[in-house]
Amino acid sequence: MVGHPGGHEDLPIGGSSYACERSDSTLFMDVAVVHRHGIALAGPSVEESFGIVDPRLVLNACAENVRVWARRDVFHDPASGLLTACRAWMYLDEGILVSKPEAGTWASSKLEDSSLVDAALARRSGDNSRCLADADVNEFCNRVLRLLENHVADS
Numbered sequence: 001m002v003g004h005p006g007g008h009e010d011l012p013i014g015g016s017s018y019a020c021e022r023s024d025s026t027l028f029m030d031v032a033v034v035h036r037h038g039i040a041l042a043g044p045s046v047e048e049s050f051g052i053v054d055p056r057l058v059l060n061a062c063a064e065n066v067r068v069w070a071r072r073d074v075f076h077d078p079a080s081g082l083l084t085a086c087r088a089w090m091y092l093d094e095g096i097l098v099s100k101p102e103a104g105t106w107a108s109s110k111l112e113d114s115s116l117v118d119a120a121l122a123r124r125s126g127d128n129s130r131c132l133a134d135a136d137v138n139e140f141c142n143r144v145l146r147l148l149e150n151h152v153a154d155s
Helices: 027-037 055-073 078-094 100-110 115-124 134-154
Strands: 008-013 016-021
Touching: 027 055, 055 078, 055 134, 078 100, 078 115, 078 134, 100 115, 115 134
Parallel strands: none
Antiparallel strands: 008 016
């Protein structure tokens, strides 16, 4: 393996290299999704290959995922950032990880005023006529983060 500045390494995969970060704080989310929705194409079953992930680890990963979006991507792709927060909130309430659009639909049904989430869902579907104010997206993401952090602190 060859080290790279910035915490990346080349990992040999199928004769090519794949750059990845040494620490993937959202890996627990990925493993939880694979455990629930994965299909083994060959070899052992998904259940044999990927164990159940401790929900506290998944919640921490969800919180970190929302933090990453808030720091880096919310202004680049506010709809995706907001739907990431919806997915984290749904995991907190329901204990399952779903797609961003599915989480947005769930969140929309939970909110008195779902216009922000509805706009994010519309933009995700290609309708860019709906405006998402950066401040509103940040406020929503921060509300979800507080819910996650309070739950983790109480656990």
